Amino acid sequence: MKHNFGAGPCILPAIVLDQAADAVRDFNGIGLSILEISHRTPEFEAVINETQGLVRELLNVPADYSILFLQGGASTQFSMLAMNFLHQGKKAAYLDTGFFSLKAIKEALFFGEVDIVASSKDKNYYYVPVGYQIPATAAYFHYCSNNTIEGTEMFSHPASSVPVICDMSSDIFSRPIQVADFDLIYAGAQKNMGPAGMTLVVVKNNLLEKITAEVASMSDYRIFRDNNSMFNTPPVFSIYVAMLNLRWLKEKGGVTQQEVENIAKSDLLYTEIDRNTLFYGLADPKDRSRMNVTFKMHDPGLEAEFLDFASQKGIVGIKGYPSAGGFRVSLYNALPISSVEVLVKCMQDFEAKNLNQKVSLENKVTV
Structure with missing residues (x-):
């Protein structure tokens, strides 16, 4: 059995995989695969609406x-988003919390000026800035709620008089949120929703009415809204699997129940990281992500050995992002707590093994 802690594409529930596999062979008994049907059919219109x-x-x-x-x-x-909302003569306000924030800032600069209101770069992005001011004249305020590489998460945001736009790619559907606090939320599907290929956008309609720029059709939110996300051929299979996954989430109790499980999983792992003499966490404890847990070893020379030790127990996807090093353990919705228990036991066993080797070596030296 494999225990998949990869940062994306996400682990999916077994029942979702089974249902998706059935639909690849024959979708709803119509004699065609979900990969073959036209997006203009009533059958797929029912999928997108559901x-x-x-x-x-x-x-x-x-x-x-x-x-x-x-x-x-x-x-x-x-x-x-910058094409649509960064209007001439305006600046956009961005919070810099790491790798993907910087990528968003870089792209926005092609369309206008950016005001970085705060940054956690000074400590390798292992905390979330607070106490900053968002200019009242900004076109919008943008931030990333969960930083997958650095292992930090924002559970609240500052009050703002300007539109708030949030990248929730890696913590969407992991906990309840107040959508009304945001003007636009976007999230890649491949973390907590389904397979890669589809991006969810939840946008306030009156924000779309404020667009004054001329925007190419394929980049105009209004066109996709007016065409029910089917201005061109949509990612049919990704949307279908997301539907199956969201059905599963609803049946198990929705995001409220999911948050309880995610807290239990992350608390279990963080407790072991803090206890274990070989490991240490990277993110500031108050900003620790429930989705992506980042940590290293006090002795970096043991990291390759631990990865091999873990792989022998079916644990995959825990190697840290290349620029960050160490380990990154992703605890997305479909990952059961039993997999976290296996990882914790693996860490404990490796600690005991290392301690025994150390004692044995010390005894040899003494003799």
């Missing part, structure tokens, strides 16, 4: 928001 309804129900999305399914991943949103 998926929108599940998003609206699970996140309690107000009626004056539109739900869109777009292509290009969250990275396309870095430029698309």
Whole structure:
């Protein structure tokens, strides 16, 4: 058995994989694969409508928001949102909390000026800045709620008089949120929703009415809203699997129940990191992510050995991002706590093994 802690694509529930596999062979008994059907058919229109309804129900999305399914991943949103909302003569306010924040800032600069209101770069992005001011003249305020590489998460945001835009790619559907606090939320599907290929956008309709720039059709939120996310061929399979996954989430109790489970999983792992003499956490404890746990070893020379030790127990996907090093353990919704228990036991066993080797070596030296 494999215990998949990879940062994305995400682990999916077994029942979702089974249902998706069935639909690849024969979708709803119509004799065609979900990979073959036209997106213009009533069958797929029912899929996209149900998926929108599940998003609206699970996140309690107000009626004056539109739900869109777009292509290009969250990275396309870095430029698309600036194209639509960074109007001439305005600056956009960005919070710099790491790798993906910087990517978003870089793309926005192609369309206008950016005011970085605060940054945690001074401590390798292992904390979330507080106490900053958002200019009242900004076109919008942008931040990333969960930083997958650095292992930090924001559970609240400062009050703002300007539109708030949030990249929730890696913690969407992991806990309840107040959608009304945001003007636009976007999230790549491949963390907590489904397979890569689809990006969720939840956007307040009156924000779309404020667009004054001329925007190419494929980058215009209004066109996708007006065409029910089907201006061109949408990512049919990704949307379908997301629908199955959101059904599963609803049946198990929704995001409220999921938050309880995610807290239990992350608390279990952080407790072991803090206890174990070989490991130490990277993120400031008050900003620790429930989705992506980052840590290192006091002796970096043991890291390769631990990775090999863990892989022998079926543990995969825990190697840290290349620029960060160490370890990154992703605890997305479908990961059971039993997998976290296996990892914790592995860490304890490796600690005992290392201690025994050390004692044995000391005894040899003494003799």
